[in-house]
Amino acid sequence: MDDKRNLFAAILLSVAVLLGWNFIAERFFPTPSKPDVTANVAGDTGAAAPAAGTSGTPADIAGQPALPNTQTNSPASIRPVEQVLAQGQRVAIETPSLSGSINLVGARIDDITLTKYRQTIKKDSPPVRLFAPAGSPSAYFASIGWSAQRVNVPGANTLWTASAAKLTPTTPVTLSWNNGTGQTFRIEYSIDQNYLITAKQTIANTGAAPISASSFALIDRAGKPTDPHEQDSWTIHVGPTGYLDGKSVFDVDYDDVEKASGRSVRYNSAAWLGFTDKYWLAAVVPAKGERVTAAISSPAANTYQTLFARDFTQIAAGQQVTTTSRIFAGAKEMAVLSAYQDDQGITRLSNAIDWGWFEFFAVPIFKLLSWLFHQVGNFGFAIMMLTVLIRAAMFPIANRQFHSMAQMRVVQPKMKALQERYKNDKPKMQQELMKLYKDEKINPLAGCLPILIQIPIFYALYKVLMLAIEMRHQPFILWIKDLSAQDPATFLNLFGYLDFTPPSLLSLGVLALILGITMHLQFSLNPPATDPIQQQVFKIMPWLFMFIMAPFAAGLLLYWITNNILSIAQQQWMYRKFPALKQAAAK
Structure with missing residues (x-):
């Protein structure tokens, strides 16, 4: 338990350093002025x-003589x-x-x-x-x-x-x-x-x-x-x-x-x-x-x-x-x-x-997003529609993940009994657990593989929203005038009424707050972790991500919020389909 507490403390300290470094560097170690392209x-x-x-x-390449420098700018010129x-x-x-x-x-x-x-x-x-x-x-x-x-x-x-x-x-x-x-x-x-x-x-x-x-x-x-x-x-x-x-x-x-x-x-x-x-x-x-x-x-x-x-x-x-x-x-x-x-x-x-490592995913996602934009005429709604389509395509995988979670929860008492019975014989315990999985027709990796499959898709979407010039200066609704820029309505500038931009560390806007709330609701619907340290991590994580994501482009936050809302709806539907999982989540 002490080791876990130390690990948890180290994680929090690392996050604090990552979040605060830019603010500290700007305040105490200003960057020298240089030409700004x-x-x-x-x-x-x-x-x-x-x-x-x-x-x-030209420089001297391919055996060519370098030509003299005939044009030099000085700061005075x-x-x-x-x-x-x-x-x-x-x-x-x-x-x-x-x-x-x-x-x-x-x-x-x-x-x-x-x-x-x-x-x-x-x-x-x-x-x-x-x-x-x-x-x-x-x-x-x-x-x-x-x-x-x-x-x-x-x-x-x-x-x-x-x-x-x-x-x-x-x-x-x-x-x-x-x-x-x-x-x-x-x-x-x-x-x-x-x-x-x-x-x-x-x-x-x-x-x-x-x-x-x-x-x-x-x-x-x-x-x-x-x-x-x-x-x-x-x-x-x-x-x-x-x-x-x-x-x-x-x-x-x-x-x-x-x-x-x-x-x-x-x-x-x-x-x-x-x-x-x-x-x-x-x-x-x-x-x-x-x-x-x-x-x-x-x-x-x-x-x-x-x-x-x-x-x-x-x-x-x-x-x-x-x-x-x-x-x-x-x-x-x-x-x-x-x-x-x-x-x-x-x-x-x-x-x-x-496009990065997942170009083969990013380019089709970009083309689909561009097509949706031309259909609806609003890039924000196109992002939301794209998120819905991706979630629909990934639904069978998510369904399998929830089904695996439900099965694991059902047999959890049997697993604990085996762990207690063979706590001094690890090889025997593993053998009996594998036999239990086989008898109950459970794949212990089924809950992890869907997550791994989704990683390249969501990373590719992140790259598209970060790089697509088509999103630059595109408005959404209300105060969101540019989806490629940070949410301008932050608490410190009274939601845009004061004409100044707070430091990145403190730029908590409306979209970031909605992101934190929806992520908190999503995590609260999950079955609780058995380890108390993990429970604390999951309680803090939504609010931590709220601050981390606040400086990002509004279009990215809109995608994540839409994804969270769809995840909540999907979880509610799955709980109706798998009552055992809902009962486990309520405990």
Whole structure:
């Protein structure tokens, strides 16, 4: 009994540490300020936070010479995005999904906003900014270019000439530049209705001698997310990603790149690579089936880069070589990613959404949830309907579980008698128990196996609700205006009447309270545990989970509450079917 008390105390202390650590860390060990990439991805673009420079030049991979750093930001040079964009010459980008521009200095795609998505749920909220130019907070952009031996190639400061003033799905734009020594470089940009930009890179050698050149594509990013909801974790990958060396990469984060030898992680092949946030993706993609080498690197402090490069090619005098690179810059919409994967041959692009171990469950659940949403028009009701369908599908398993529990309760007096009779002869006791199970036709594992079967399904549903951009900014009813965000009606802000957000540890809202109550009712209907320590654990657990789940997205709490209510209804029905189990629960 003393050992059990010690174990119980250790569990409570561990939970207290887990719950309180964030509050203690924020109060006594504040995190030093660093570039905040979410200022561009989903926040205020006018802040003047310091940002590291981005070179716009490739690292040394595949035997290629590293190009010099020609673009460096210092904290003193950081300016608001609007101010940076107002300077220089640009080609506008306009599609149903994107707006922005291409900087003619460096031919960089460094201005992308996602017109279908807003930064907040307010009606006047600006669109989400994905890319931002160098010199602005959290610079983030895509570049393509060339490396060559003893030949001048365009760089970060090269001023290109454009064939048109606007890039749209029906009007491509060609940029051109001549180095003055016999080589002309061209980039033909085209864009589709969604998020894919195609760049055909041509180098024409009109000189008298052959040259050796290679082309590359890269994404530069200054800083990493500091928003707690945009941090890399064991459930959601945020950071460098791609399909590299024949597999999806989720195990490399920003810190891993900084600690790697030469501050670079290199790969022999790449289908695509870039940076992923919870809902957004920026990636460079070679042509279908093309052989390239790739690297994820950190050229300078708080600066990160993903790059693929081609082997050097000899270009004879009077000849030209064209290569095709693609750039994805947009939202991680499952239908769009899957279409690019199937139609464009971009291997496993849909894995930019980190479905986790149970992808084979998560993807069908996501598709069903999306279909229900389009049927009912309210994502909250779609979540509730999905929960009902899952519970209905799992009903036969739950029925078997309750039946096994009822049988075990019926024969419990016989089991106790055997345990008392053979308490000094453990092998004999086990033998007699197995004989009892056989005589009574009881499977002692029947109560556990259904739970194990349900684990991957419910974990997959959790991943879907956490990652589905379709749930972002979706309202439910009453005060729930965004199912992807925490319940705003907490006790400390008087259920939303006071305009402030309490600390996560104290953010106990209405949904969390309903969750605790329904879980308490569910546990109270279960037959009591024979061990008093377990009884205490089950009494505390609902209220413990109430605090643990309070900071989570409202959509997750809605799912869990619906599941609890269905479990209570199912238990009541089962008690009518198995009176022995009800009698045991009442004792």
